[in-house]
Amino acid sequence: MAKTFNKIRAKYAIFGVLFYSFCLAANFSVILFLFVLLGDVFLQGYATLDFHFLTSYPSRFPDKAGVLASIVGTFYMMLLTALISVPLGIGAAIYLEEYTRDTRFIRFVKLNIQNLAGVPSIIYGILGLTLFVRFMELGRSLIAASLTMAFLILPIVTIASQEALRAVPHSFRLAGYGLGLTRWQVIRHQVLPMVASGMSTGVILALSRAIGESAPLVMVGALTYVAFLPSGIMDSFSVLSIQIYNWSSFPQKEFHALAASAIIVLLFMLFILNIIAIGLRIYFQNKVRGINR
Amino acid sequence: MAENTPHLENLLTQAVSGGDRSKVFSRFGKRPSYSFKERFIRYILRSFSWLTISVTLLIIIILFWDAIELFRQYSIFDFLTGTKWEPFGESKKLGILPLVSGTLMIAIGASAISIPLGFGTAVYLTQFANKQMDRIMTPIIEVLSGIPTVVFGYFALFAVTPFLQIFFKNMELFNATSASIVVGISCIPLVSSISAEALRAVPISIKSAAYAVGMNNFNVVTKVIVPSAISGIIASFILAFARAVGETMAVTLAAGASPNIEWNYFIGIQTMTAFIVQISLGDTPAGSLEYYTIYAVGLMLFLITFIFNMIATLIIKKFREVYK
Numbered sequence: 012m013a014k015t016f017n018k019i020r021a022k023y024a025i026f027g028v029l030f031y032s033f034c035l036a037a038n039f040s041v042i043l044f045l046f047v048l049l050g051d052v053f054l055q056g057y058a059t060l061d062f063h064f065l066t067s068y069p070s071r072f073p074d075k076a077g078v079l080a081s082i083v084g085t086f087y088m089m090l091l092t093a094l095i096s097v098p099l100g101i102g103a104a105i106y107l108e109e110y111t112r113d114t115r116f117i118r119f120v121k122l123n124i125q126n127l128a129g130v131p132s133i134i135y136g137i138l139g140l141t142l143f144v145r146f147m148e149l150g151r152s153l154i155a156a157s158l159t160m161a162f163l164i165l166p167i168v169t170i171a172s173q174e175a176l177r178a179v180p181h182s183f184r185l186a187g188y189g190l191g192l193t194r195w196q197v198i199r200h201q202v203l204p205m206v207a208s209g210m211s212t213g214v215i216l217a218l219s220r221a222i223g224e225s226a227p228l229v230m231v232g233a234l235t236y237v238a239f240l241p242s243g244i245m246d247s248f249s250v251l252s253i254q255i256y257n258w259s260s261f262p263q264k265e266f267h268a269l270a271a272s273a274i275i276v277l278l279f280m281l282f283i284l285n286i287i288a289i290g291l292r293i294y295f296q297n298k299v300r301g302i303n304r
Numbered sequence: 305m306a307e308n309t310p311h312l313e314n315l316l317t318q319a320v321s322g323g324d325r326s327k328v329f330s331r332f333g334k335r336p337s338y339s340f341k342e343r344f345i346r347y348i349l350r351s352f353s354w355l356t357i358s359v360t361l362l363i364i365i366i367l368f369w370d371a372i373e374l375f376r377q378y379s380i381f382d383f384l385t386g387t388k389w390e391p392f393g394e395s396k397k398l399g400i401l402p403l404v405s406g407t408l409m410i411a412i413g414a415s416a417i418s419i420p421l422g423f424g425t426a427v428y429l430t431q432f433a434n435k436q437m438d439r440i441m442t443p444i445i446e447v448l449s450g451i452p453t454v455v456f457g458y459f460a461l462f463a464v465t466p467f468l469q470i471f472f473k474n475m476e477l478f479n480a481t482s483a484s485i486v487v488g489i490s491c492i493p494l495v496s497s498i499s500a501e502a503l504r505a506v507p508i509s510i511k512s513a514a515y516a517v518g519m520n521n522f523n524v525v526t527k528v529i530v531p532s533a534i535s536g537i538i539a540s541f542i543l544a545f546a547r548a549v550g551e552t553m554a555v556t557l558a559a560g561a562s563p564n565i566e567w568n569y570f571i572g573i574q575t576m577t578a579f580i581v582q583i584s585l586g587d588t589p590a591g592s593l594e595y596y597t598i599y600a601v602g603l604m605l606f607l608i609t610f611i612f613n614m615i616a617t618l619i620i621k622k623f624r625e626v627y628k
Contacts, residue, residue: 024520024522033420035428038429040421048455048463048489051459055462099355103353103355110349130609130613132552133605134605165356223451225452226552226581255455271458281452
């Protein structure tokens, strides 16, 4: 009896060690991937990353090519996308969480928004191409791309804001109503200060998804050879991710190094966005702490 | 205090007897939600949420509308069952199966990478690792999830493929293997974060009960906690698969543009997403047959991913309710 028991124990001990080492290996392989990826890009790209690269327009000659037009294009596109999608997304989230009752229809709507976040970005590209470029005749312009991107991140902004709103205890709202505040006053003065940190983090994470997204922009027609800076919202433009895609698909080796340099610039922009997100989170958290005292 | 009382009394009397109600607490006056400002704000917010939802409708309408245009000119039966995809030649053959098989190859290959590694990471971080480890690792995995997919495409072309070609001499420059590998890596954070959430949702009482009957640490994890969280874990697998199906830039760069149905991971293939990009990069005139194919292919893609996402979201909702 005891012998069998020991056998079983030994068997499970071996199994347990195997399972543990598998999980450990999985964990470290993820880190390994990340460091190999970043290391590879950095080694390939840092040689061509200089001041000239940052301040030149794209060119047929690798040693003259730069990313100025794409950096400025990315910046403008992000700005417009944020201006369109952030009020829309946060407004929709406030309506769904604060104004509606939990009916079957509203539950369906919320489920639908969750699913929209999982729709492949290329589908949004088709939407942008058909609706903005062709139907509304905006052409292959900055505004058409920004509208497409805004649609793409709208569900992500909405979901992040919804989650932030849901985390606010109901007693906070009831206290406001008890004082005779109206619904909007409760939202404006009680709820929004509480959720500002969570919302801003979610919004910036959504924007940082848009900054690296390139499939919809290929559809809408962000160009790769733009030797000027966009001066209005109807201008054609280029973004970093499209530039990277383009240079990567060239056969010449020199352009691959340029692509790696552009990737470093793109990752640096993402890094800045994340720093801003962390800063905003801390700023708003401190503010709320002051209110609670 | 005493000085204020007559004033308040006065106001209350006024309110009850139909005087100027809005000066008193709004509860006594006009219903707050009916004031113009309140109504205005509510209508604005409501229109925002309608706009958000209308995106789904817009997608469905646009895709169906133009896909039907294709099926007027090309039989839907041939489209769904044809094994040749040659949209550019003189005699066009539009059988979608090569694109579907390419997409499935990538999705299955990517799942083979992302599912075990993502699951293992989630179990390690939630069950075995100490807090310190978890605090360091979780942000690192988040960094991986923030890397743009075009970067993964670059990585596949110029790092993974050259590395694999050392071992497999007959591997082409564009191949399904390296595309699958990088798509898999890009899906790991998705699997690990959702699985970890499901594992963390298992109540501590279940864990304690398992220890109380004398199970050791590994048995508790493999026989109690993981099975309790299995629905959420499976949902994360489905989501990863759907993400791999819809993945675009990495496969466009790394998997090539040669639609075939051979299931050979060493040669180039084409996925549905890569084909859509290929059409929109070329100068296909609007209104031609090729132009409408992107809507039919897009419709397929949308239906597949939407159904997968719907199933996964429903499962996740279920496990959240079970442990509330």
